[in-house]
Amino acid sequence: MADNFYNEVLLDHNLHPQHLHELSCATCSNAGLNPTCGDSLTLHLNIEDGVIKDGSFTGVGCAVSQASADIMLDLIIGRSVEEAKHLCRLFGKMISGEITDDELEELEEASALANISKMPARVKCATLSWKTLEQMISEIQAAE
Amino acid sequence: MMSSNYKSDFPVFGAYKDLVYLDNAATTQKPRQVLEAVEKYYREENANPLRGLYGLSVKATDAYENAREAVRKFIGAKSTKEIVFTRNASESLNLIAYSFGRAFINEGDEILVAISEHHSNFLPWQILAKEKGAVLKFLECGRQGEYTEEALRAALTPRTKLFAAAQVSNVFGRINPIKRFAEICHENGTLIVCDGAQSVPHMPVDVAELDVDMLAFSGHKMFAPMGIGVLYGREELLEKMPPFLYGGEMIEYVTREGATYAELPHKFEAGTVNVGGAVGLHAAIDYINSIGFENIVRREDELTALAFGKMQEVPYVNIIGGESAVCHSGIITFTIDGVHPHDIAAIFDSDNIAIRAGHHCAQPLHQHLAVQSTARMSLAFYNDEEDIERFIKTLSTIRRRMGYGG
């Protein structure tokens, strides 16, 4: 079962994350914690005029949480905050198994994590970065 | 002795022929002998015990009290008054903290807890200390999980009311010298509370010999059903402790103004008790006795040595705690460089091997050792050489399956 979700996309992002680093130009940072795995992750974004110009994450965690964060950043950098919010919703739908094929395509590489829905104990690992992002966006929007 | 004989007692291995179960420190599987005893009780002897004035209730009461006697004998207690049935080790430890703690721990008193304790033998003391303004202190262990007598002596002060320590750590698998600790504590006028959750199922434990003041353990970790546990307490101590939960069965006489409480051990057993669980525990004790601890210990030591030796040969695998197999009675906690323990457990699962990953309810210890989380394999006597082989085979493939070359 597990081998299905440790696919190449996930393994590659875990071993060679592009976005695992500090971000000196960050305009905001949020920490997320998954106590069951002991994953802790901080998301850093540089947002200008409602667009995510750059982003990174720091922290430690299991392959699922690390790869998911890296894939998410690939997907959202260069997009608007509204688009990122939409993708978070889609990711949630994918994990709960309610996503349509068209929507799955929008998630691009993140669709490699679809099988996580079959491992309930790991869902929190996969959604950690996305939940952190959602939280961050809602705090930003509430402050506006 | 052929190990396969033992597995055939456990129906789960018939249901899942391919299962390698190496999470025995979390809970053990249940033998047919236990399942049948519980079923027989519910089929033929079930009634509300201790209060019914009719034959069937007497049967239920006897079943329950016979189980208590079996436990007494199993751990060498003087009297069945010293055996309180609870839900599990956690409840037993909480009972002590609530009842003994609230009555006898005062501001400025000290409670000493071993750093490797399970949260169940740590949080009740932390909360109690906060409530009472008492001081919670830790006895630190070395890298191999060892505690020294000198460190214990140094940590005890005239104000130390109580020392809480497991006989076997659920992370290190190391056997702590509880008998010596009890002597040292008693010289200091300190009570010793022993968490036997990982020792009672796997080795002979005799409270008179160890001379501990209290001992807690869980039935489900020793082949009995979930939901039955034991608190042993020295009679004089239990006698002066106030009740823990209030309700039916634990009273003698109740008026509008007050109540007098039932005799030990019923004082601590409010409400309808878990007779089915107690019957299962009784059957589990009989089962253990029928195999014999000499065989159980020998078998578990053999398997531990086999697993430990082979694990040491697997590159990138780091074993936590003792550097020799004898320090790991049935429990081997480890990490693999570059692979998170939850990923380790998931890969084992894909090969139908059940192990545990996380902090094993011992976060202060993980902080002390400066590791985030770990993976743990834990044995019982019914495991066999083939289980260990399969475990090692998967262990050797994990880095490759996580994308590392070579």
Ligand SMILES: Cc1ncc(COP(=O)(O)O)c(C=O)c1O
């Ligand atoms: C050393 C130790 N103490 C206490 C416990 C708690 O046992 P239970 O969950 O049955 O109360 C465990 C089991 O996880 C344990 O390993």
